[in-house]
Amino acid sequence: MGDASLWTKAVRSPSSAVDPPFDRTVIQPDVEVLTIAESAIFLRSSKAHVQNLLAGKVAGALPLPFIHFGRRKLIRRESLLRWMEKSEALTQ
16 A cells, blocks of 8 residues: 555544644654754644745745755754744844
């Protein structure tokens, strides 16, 4: 069975309203580099929104710094935390 069938079962099950069909694991504090998906969980936003932040397409928000690793874009945890502090300072 592929992932699509798991998604369908999760969406149709009565418990899906309580438990999301995807894993919202807590990101370990010793992880220094985050994927887009992990960054989205950390920021409590969608992956698409994080990708827009990386591309500098979000009005009123600083571009989120990242590292190119082949086709992947990785975000250093320290850079993400600094970006959050700078963004918060701009709004005050």
